[in-house]
Amino acid sequence: MTADRPTRWVHGFSSGDGSMGSLLGNKGANLAEMVRILGPEMVPGGFIVNTAACVEYMRTGTAPDGLDEQIDAELAELERASGKGFGDPSDPLLLSVRSGAPVSMPGMLDTILNLGLNRLSLAGLAKISGEPRFALDSRRRLVQMFGEVVRGVPADAFERALTAARERAGVAVDSELSAEALEGLIEEFLVLVADSTGDPFPEDPREQLREALIAVFDSWRNERAVTYRRLNGIPDELGTAVVVQRMVFGNLRSDSGSGVAFSRNPTTGEAVPDGDYLDGAQGEDVVAGVRNTEDLEGLRRRMPEIHAELLASLAELERHFKNIQDIEFTIERGHLFILQTRNAKRHARAAVRFAVDSVEEGLLDRGGALQTIDPAALEALMHPSIAPGSEYREIAHGVGASPGAARGAIAFTAEQAIAKAAEGVDTILVRTFTSADDVGGFNAARGIVTSHGGKSSHAAIVARAMGRPCVCGAAELEIDADAGVVRANGVELAAGAEITIDGTSGAITADQVPLLTPELDPAFATVLEWSDSIRRLEVRANADTAADAAQARQLGAEGIGLCRTEHMFFGNGREALVREMFIAGELWRRERTSASRQRFVDALERLEKLQRDDFAELFGEMRGLPVTIRLLDPPMHEFLDLNALERDLADARAAGEEAVALASEGLEVATAALETNPMLGSRGVRLGLLLPELYGMQVRAIVDAAAGVGVGGEPPEVEIMVPLVAFASEFEEMRARIEEIVASEAEVGRSTPSYAIGTMIELPRACLTAGAISAHADFLSFGTNDLTQTALGFSRDDAERELIPLYLERGLLPRSPFESLDVEGVGELVRLAADRGRASRPELRLGVCGEHGGDPASIGFFDAIGLDYVSCSPFRIPIARVAAAQAAADAKSER
Numbered sequence: 001m002t003a004d005r006p007t008r009w010v011h012g013f014s015s016g017d018g019s020m021g022s023l024l025g026n027k028g029a030n031l032a033e034m035v036r037i038l039g040p041e042m043v044p045g046g047f048i049v050n051t052a053a054c055v056e057y058m059r060t061g062t063a064p065d066g067l068d069e070q071i072d073a074e075l076a077e078l079e080r081a082s083g084k085g086f087g088d089p090s091d092p093l094l095l096s097v098r099s100g101a102p103v104s105m106p107g108m109l110d111t112i113l114n115l116g117l118n119r120l121s122l123a124g125l126a127k128i129s130g131e132p133r134f135a136l137d138s139r140r141r142l143v144q145m146f147g148e149v150v151r152g153v154p155a156d157a158f159e160r161a162l163t164a165a166r167e168r169a170g171v172a173v174d175s176e177l178s179a180e181a182l183e184g185l186i187e188e189f190l191v192l193v194a195d196s197t198g199d200p201f202p203e204d205p206r207e208q209l210r211e212a213l214i215a216v217f218d219s220w221r222n223e224r225a226v227t228y229r230r231l232n233g234i235p236d237e238l239g240t241a242v243v244v245q246r247m248v249f250g251n252l253r254s255d256s257g258s259g260v261a262f263s264r265n266p267t268t269g270e271a272v273p274d275g276d277y278l279d280g281a282q283g284e285d286v287v288a289g290v291r292n293t294e295d296l297e298g299l300r301r302r303m304p305e306i307h308a309e310l311l312a313s314l315a316e317l318e319r320h321f322k323n324i325q326d327i328e329f330t331i332e333r334g335h336l337f338i339l340q341t342r343n344a345k346r347h348a349r350a351a352v353r354f355a356v357d358s359v360e361e362g363l364l365d366r367g368g369a370l371q372t373i374d375p376a377a378l379e380a381l382m383h384p385s386i387a388p389g390s391e392y393r394e395i396a397h398g399v400g401a402s403p404g405a406a407r408g409a410i411a412f413t414a415e416q417a418i419a420k421a422a423e424g425v426d427t428i429l430v431r432t433f434t435s436a437d438d439v440g441g442f443n444a445a446r447g448i449v450t451s452h453g454g455k456s457s458h459a460a461i462v463a464r465a466m467g468r469p470c471v472c473g474a475a476e477l478e479i480d481a482d483a484g485v486v487r488a489n490g491v492e493l494a495a496g497a498e499i500t501i502d503g504t505s506g507a508i509t510a511d512q513v514p515l516l517t518p519e520l521d522p523a524f525a526t527v528l529e530w531s532d533s534i535r536r537l538e539v540r541a542n543a544d545t546a547a548d549a550a551q552a553r554q555l556g557a558e559g560i561g562l563c564r565t566e567h568m569f570f571g572n573g574r575e576a577l578v579r580e581m582f583i584a585g586e587l588w589r590r591e592r593t594s595a596s597r598q599r600f601v602d603a604l605e606r607l608e609k610l611q612r613d614d615f616a617e618l619f620g621e622m623r624g625l626p627v628t629i630r631l632l633d634p635p636m637h638e639f640l641d642l643n644a645l646e647r648d649l650a651d652a653r654a655a656g657e658e659a660v661a662l663a664s665e666g667l668e669v670a671t672a673a674l675e676t677n678p679m680l681g682s683r684g685v686r687l688g689l690l691l692p693e694l695y696g697m698q699v700r701a702i703v704d705a706a707a708g709v710g711v712g713g714e715p716p717e718v719e720i721m722v723p724l725v726a727f728a729s730e731f732e733e734m735r736a737r738i739e740e741i742v743a744s745e746a747e748v749g750r751s752t753p754s755y756a757i758g759t760m761i762e763l764p765r766a767c768l769t770a771g772a773i774s775a776h777a778d779f780l781s782f783g784t785n786d787l788t789q790t791a792l793g794f795s796r797d798d799a800e801r802e803l804i805p806l807y808l809e810r811g812l813l814p815r816s817p818f819e820s821l822d823v824e825g826v827g828e829l830v831r832l833a834a835d836r837g838r839a840s841r842p843e844l845r846l847g848v849c850g851e852h853g854g855d856p857a858s859i860g861f862f863d864a865i866g867l868d869y870v871s872c873s874p875f876r877i878p879i880a881r882v883a884a885a886q887a888a889a890d891a892k893s894e895r
Contacts, residue, residue: 009053010070012077013046018321024048025100025241030321030341037320038313042338045081046095046245047074049213051102054239057217063210071209074244082246087205091128092121094138094247096339097212099219101240104342105228110149110219112212113282114142114247116205134252136182137175141282143189143201146208150215153196155435161188173291175251175280209244216242227439230808233815233857245339248332251282255303255334258283261296261310263318263325266346266464267403267504269353269523273314276454283328283339286454292473293454309336317341322364323372324354347402347464348377352523366530367889373527375856375883377467381524382875384515386502392511395499396488398449398474400506401460405515406447406469407500410493412481414441421445428499430486432479434459442466447501449508451477469503477508528556528878531885537862538869539880540626542849544568546617552874556881559626559717560618561781561871562849565698566634568614574607578639581607583666585691586636586673604697611698615705619716623709626717628781628849628871629702630760631695632687633723635678640670679795684724685734685759692737699741707751718755721781725759728772735776760849761833762786770833771840780837781871782830784850784858788817791826818851821858831865838866847871856883863887 016024016032024032028048035043049067056064079085084093095115117125117139126135147153162174165185169177177185194200202208219225220240229236250258260283261275276293278286279302285291300307310329313336317325326344330337346354355369364372383404386392408426411417417427421444429445431438433452442448442462447469450459454473463470478487484495493499493510500513540561541552545568549560569578581603588600619627645667652659675681688695699720706718720738725731735757746752758779761767767787774780789796794803796818807813821827830848837844847869852858854872859880862870864887872880 007066008070009050009056009064009067010074011048011050012074013043013048014040016048022102022238023050023052023241025051025102025243026104026342027098027100027340028241028243031243031245033320034317034338034341037316038338040081042313042336044246044248044337044339045078046243047071047078048100049242049244051239051241054217054220054241055237057214058221058239063214068210071213071244078246086116087118087121088124089120090124092116092124092205094125095209096243096245096247097209097216098243098245098340099216099240100243101220101234102238103234104345105225105232105234110216111284112142112145112149112215113284114138115146115208115212117142118203118205118208120203121205129249129252131252133179133182134249136179136186137177137251138249140182140186140189141284143186143193145284146201146212147189147193147196149219150211151193151197151199153193157192157196158189161185161192213242216240224439226809226811230815233820235814236811243340248330248335248337248339249282250278250330250332251280252333253280256331257281257299257302258286258328258330259293259296259299260286261314261327261329262344263314263327264344264350264354266324266326266344266350267400269324269346269350269357271357273311276457283330286328286457292452292475295454303331303334306331306334306336313338319363322358322368324350343372345462345464348374348379348381348467349403349521349523351377352381352521352527356523356526367534367885367892370527370530370534370882370885371889373882373886375879375886378524378879378882379467379875381521381878382518383467383469385504385518386500386507387514387516390513392500392507392509392513394507394509395491395493396474396476396508398451398471398477398506398508399454399460400502400504401454401457401472402448402463402468402470403504404447404467404469404518405500405502405504405513407498407513407515408446409496409498410486411441411445412479412484412486412495414438414444416495417441417444428501430477430479430499431459431481433457434462442468447471447503449474449477449499449501451475451479463503469501471501471503471506471508474506474508524878528881531881532556534888535881535884536888536891537859537867537880537884538847539877539884540628540847540849540869540871541874541877542853542871543618543874545614546621548874549618549621552877553621553625555874555877557625557874557877558869559628560622561626561628561847561853561869562721563618563627563629564633565611565630566632566638568611569632569639574610575639575641575644577603577606577610579641579644579666579670581694582636582639582673583669585694586669587665588693589690590669600693604693608697608701611701612705615702616708619706619709619718622716624714624716626719628719628721628758628779628847629698630721630723631698633684633760635675635681635683636673636687638678640673642667642670645670679789685722685730686724688722688734688737689730695734695737696741699738700745703742703745703752703755704750706753706755710753711751715753718753719779720755720757721760722757723760723783724762724786725773726763726765728769728776731759731773732776756845758845761830763790764829767829767833769836771836774837774840774844777837777841777844779845779847780833782833782846782848782850782867784821784826784830784848784852785818787829787850788822788826791829792817792822820855821852821861823858823861827861830862834865834867845869854880856880856886859883860887860890863891 013035018033021029086093097112126132144158257279259277265274277299324344327341328339351373358364386405408428411427420427426446428447429441430449450472476488538558540559541557542562543549584600588596649663652663756778758777760783762783846867849871853870854876
C-alpha cells in the first residue's frame, strides 16, 4: 500500500455528509446527509464502500487490502443497532446492495435486495414476520436478482419461469402467487443459476455480500454504463461507490408498500408532490415499470398519516438540498422509511419553472436558481407539439411521462432504433418496459412508448433526462417484439409503421398529425432575462440567411458571429453560375488573356448582384447589431462538381460542337484543379490570394449592401472575416486589399459603412503567432471546428464515423472533441492565442464561432479565459445564454 493511496475504504452513514460525493458517491453522500436531516429512525442504517475502493479494484483486479475487515466492523455495528444478525437463522439481518456513482446515472448500474437470506434463515424470517409467503417472495427476489446481476444469468430466463408459474397458478401478477407456487419457483431459479453458471447459488451470506460488491464494481464497466457515460460526458475514472443498507420490507401484506416520490412535478415543475406507489411491493417493482402503479393520492386514501409524513419529509429535503428531490420510500407495517434522495431528473419545462418559483419562494437567489438548470436540456422546450384542434384517432393512451410530440417509425428494440437512425429515419422506440440496456436506443429514437410503468419508471426518467417525448403505461398496447407487431383496439402495426406520440397528454396515434414548433415558455423567458443580466459573454448566432438571422434575433442573438458566404452559393439555381465563375477564374489565372478575364468578370458581376441582395436581407434583419461575414472558405472542389460537369457534357452533345467544346473545357479545367488534400489546399485566404477578384467581389457586395441598409435606418456593425490565416503576412496583405477595395468604392461616390477586419483562427500556427496577426486585426474569431481537426489531425467527417466512437468505447476520450472542446489541447491553443492577441492589441475583440460556441461545458471555459462572445446555431442560443450566466455565476462564487 503506497502512502498516497487511502486506507479507509468503508464509511458508516453517520460518518459522512453531503460534501463527500466524490468519495461516497452521490447516493451515499445524500444518505449520510439524510441521517442528519431526518434522523436514523427514518433512514435505515448502513455503510458505504467508497469510490476509491472501486478505483483500486479496477487498477489491480482484486479487492483492496483491508476491505473485508472494515466491512466486518461496519456489519457488527449494523447488527448492534438493528438487533438482528447477518445470517442469523432465527432473526436475519438482510441487506440491499446498490451502486452509487459520484454523478447520478439512473438505471445504469445494478441493485440486489434481500441479501443474506438463505435456506436456514428463510424459516426465521417467516416466523419473525408472521408471513411465510412474504419470506418466500423475498428469497425468490434475491435468487433472481443475484442470478441476473452477479452471475449474469439472462433476465428473460427468469421471466419465462415467472410467466409459466403465473399461467400454472392462473394469476396475473407475481404478488398473487401462493406460498406453494413460490417454493417451486425458488427451486427452479436455484437450478437455473447452477445450470447457467456452473456454480450453485451461495448460501453463505458473507459470500453473497462479497460477490455482490465485486459485481457492482464490475458493473461500472458494463456496456450500458459505458454507453451512458459516453452520452453524458462522465469520466470513466470516477468509479462507483457501493451502498449497503439494512432492508425494510414493503412486500408485507399489512400497511406496507413502496414508492418513488418527487417534491414537485418532474414534468411540469408544478409545486405539488408527485410520484408512484405500489401496495405490498418492494421498490424495484416500482422503478422497473413491470406493474402499473397508483399515484400518491392512492397512498393518501390508504394511509393518510403516512402520506402526510411523506409530504413533510419531501418538503424538508427540498429545503435542505435546495432542489427538486426524487426519493425512494418504503412503508413497513405503517412505518415510513426514506431509502434515498437525489436531485430529480426533470424535464426542461419543470427545470425552468422550479428556477423561477424557487426565487419567488426565497429558496434560492437568481444565480443559484440558474445553477439548478441543465442548459443542454433546454432544447426540449423547442420540441414540436401536436397542432391544436388536430383530429386523430387514438389507438392507445398512457401516462404523459415526458412532454413534447414526436413522430417516427416503430422500432421494437434499441438496436433497430440505432440502425434506423444511422439511415436517417426517425423512430419511436416501442417496448413493454425499458431497462438500462435500452439507453442507446433512447438516444437514437425521437420518442419512447411503453405499455407498463409510470412517471418514475426507467423509461420516464431517462426520457426526461434526454429531452425525449415519452408515453408510459399504455396498457392497451399488446406488444409482440418477437413477431414485430403491436396491437391495440383493433389496429395492428408492424415495425417501421409510423406513429405519433404526445408525451404531454399520453396520446398515441397512427394518423398523420401536424406538429408545431413550440412558443417560448413564460418561465423560460424569465430565466433568459435573468441570464442576460448575469452573463458576461455576448451570445451571437451562426446564420447564413435572412430567415436564420430573424430566428436568431427572436431567440436573443446579439449579432451574427459567423455568416458562411459559401452557403449562399448553393440552391436557387446558382450552382451552374458558381461552376462557371470558378472555371472562368481558373482559366483567367492560367491563361491571362483578355477573353478569359472578361468571362471571369461577367460571372463575378452576376454573382455580385446576388451576393449584394443576400447581404442586404441579412443586414436588414440585424440592424444595429454586429454581423461577421466570412469570405469564401471551402476549397474549389466543393463547387466544381465533376458529376454535374459530366452531365453538362452529355447534354451538350445534342447542342452542337461549340457547346461540346465549352463543356469539355469546363470538365478539363475542373479535373486539373482537383487537389490531393483539398481541405488543406487552396481555400480561405489562399483562395483569395490566388483569385483576388473573387474576394474583391464579395467585399464590394458587403459594403454596398451595408451602406444601402444604413440609408433606410440604423446600419449593422459590419465585420469582415478572412479565413484560414496561418501567417501574419497573409492577413496583412489581405487587409490592405480589402481596405483598397472599400476606398475605391468611396472614390466613385458610393457610400461606405464603418467596418472592422479580422480573421478566423483555425490553424495551430495562427494560435502561436496570434500576437503578430493581431497587430493588423480588429478581432479574432476561433473556428474551433477546423482548429480541432488541424490540432488533433482528425478529419471530422471521417473520424466521427468510426474512429471517435472507437475512442469513446475504449475510454480513450471522455467525449467527442467536436461536441465539447478538448480543453487540454485545443483549449490551450485558444487560451494562448487570446493571451498573445491581447498582449499585442489590448482592445482586440475575441470570439468563438465553432460548434463549441453552443456547448455548455465549452462555454464555461471560454468565459474563464476572458473571450468576449460565443456564436452558435440559432436554436442553441437560449442554451448558450443560460450557460454563459452559469459560467459568470461560477466565476463570481470563486472570487
